[in-house]
Amino acid sequence: MDCYAVGDHAEFAKTVSEYDVYGFAGIVGDFYGVHVNEEYAKTTRFEKRIAQGALSVGFLATVMGTMAAKAPNPGAVSHRYDITFTAPVYIGDTVTARLDLADKDEPRNTCIFTATVTNQKGVVVASGKTYLKVL
Template identity: 45%
Template sequence: MRYEEIKVGDSASFSKTISESDIYQFAGLTGDFNPVHVDATYAETTMFKERIAHGLLTGSFVSTVLGMKLPGSNSVYLSQSFSFKAPVKIGDTVTAKVTVLEKKDPKRILKLKTEVYNQYGSVVIDGEAMVMKLIK
């Protein structure tokens, strides 16, 4: 999508069901083998009562929206804030949604609302991002 076509209020989303494999692959890629993510016996002793997905695994779906949909290819992630509101468990379907809050011309920078919801419509991650749309 061209920068000129993007309007305040535009939004895009991406959904994914979290699998056990996703959690193990993320742990392997990042080295984060915190037992709350990978050890069911340990996780049962926590407030969550079962394993939960890594917060940044869930948050990474925001990057999917930014790079593939809005603003799409030829963009650079400048910053991101996340507030983790609720756990994501194996089998949950999460939807990352990005909404344009502001356009900052002439630098082609977008301020974006970033949210991730679970299948019940509850916000699991809330935040904001700044992205620069490059000239092709």
């Protein structure tokens, strides 16, 4: 695990489009009205459509792949995600998913990252920890 140092970080930013929400819905089957039905979404506390929470986790997984690529053969894999959703992501929001290496569990060959997803206003929309298992 010498290829990782506490403080290492990476991030990925993307503007969430309608295509992202519908494509993700098609892949995972999450067609809940608050995601795909504008009229239904107007009746919710969000007042308009929001992206699936798991889509934000997917952006964190993109960053995890960047971190996993630093491992020597045979590599590393995502091991665990402990994420809490704290604010909605609306279609048109630009989100930044970021991982910061907070700790290393050497006996278990595991890197523990602080995970955050923020929108263009700096509002944290998801946060928690992710775990990378170095093989």
